[in-house]
Amino acid sequence: MTVEHYLVIGAGRMGGALLKGWLADPVSGVVADRLMIIDPHPGDDARNAITSGAVHLDATASDIGKKLAKVQTILLAIKPQGFAEIAPIIAPHLPQGALVISILAGTAMDSLRRAFPNQHVIRAMPNTPAAIGAGITAFTCDNGVSERQQRTAERLLKAGGTVHAVDSEHLIDVVTAVSGSGPAYVFHMVEALEAAAIKIGLPETIAGDFARQTIVGAGALLDRSSLSASELRQAVTSPGGTTQAALDVLMPELPPIMRETVKAALKRAKELAEK
Incomplete structure (x- = not known):
């Protein structure tokens, strides 16, 4: 049986949260002594992983x-502006087909x-609640990604919450506009x-507590209820109340505003992808 090794490039908030989830869940298949991390300033979760046995690499060593010759799976989680700098350093050393x-x-x-x-690529879009395992992620596979590799990606991304495979890159941009920016x-x-509460007299x-907990509580109710959002809204709305x-x-105001909101995010996502 092949012993798999994993590499995380960029171990800040999101990358660190995912690797923390991997190490906490035996089902992930990731153990600290087969995990490598490249990040000059790793976050708390990554530092804990390094203390537990993960290897902290210097990309210029x-x-x-x-x-890197034994790495089969790489999570690319750096800030986008660092991509052009790090990719040419790392890519030549990765095994073919990784x-x-x-x-x-x-x-x-x-x-x-x-x-x-020379590698196979999956593009994924998680959102920030993935940092606490409550996010949702979409991913799409490039040609050449094997069924086994797709299952690996899904298993690893589940550390951040719910995962859906989508069949086109366009839908990744759509997901970016909906759930990526949605939080x-x-x-x-x-x-x-x-602000509205203060305006009408609440100290x-x-x-802030009333506004925050209203959203937190409503989200928890939505999560735990078998009813749809529409049904829950109707249940709390008494006629004439x-x-x-x-x-x-x-x-009348919110739906068109929300449509324009996600359209603007989608437009920007496509602009960034074309750069």
Whole structure:
């Protein structure tokens, strides 16, 4: 049986969270002494992994080729602006046919193929709740990715939460606009609800708690209920009541705003992918 070795390039918040999930879950197949990390400033989770036996590599070291020769699976989790610098250093030393899983926002499959011409590439888009195992990730496979490699990617990405395979790179950009950027939409809603609460008289000392917990609680209820979001909304909305009065204002405005919001994010995702 082949002993697999893994490499994480970029072990900040997202990369670190995923590797933490791997090491905590025996099903992942990843153990610390078969894990390598390239990051000049690793985050807390990566430092803990290194303490547990993971190898912290210097990408410029003279023996980097020898170290990387046994790696079968690579998670590319650096900031997108660092991609052009690190890829030419690493790619020549990776085994032919190794799997590269990229979670770089706005970095297109064509760019990944050019950077890793002798490897197989999967492009994935997680979102920030993946840092606590509550995210959702979409991934798409380049030609040549084996069924086994796809299963490996799905197993590793599940450390961040729910995982869906999609059949085109276009859908990765769509997912970026919906779930990738989506947490920021929710956080801004908390900001707006807090500001509105203060405006109508709720003390600033508690307005943030009421706004935050309203969203947290509603999300938890949505997660645990078998009802759809529409059904839950209807359940809390009494005809002629306070919620109905509020929704009479919100419902005509929110859907078109949300459509324009995700369209703007999608447009920018495509622009970044073309650079």
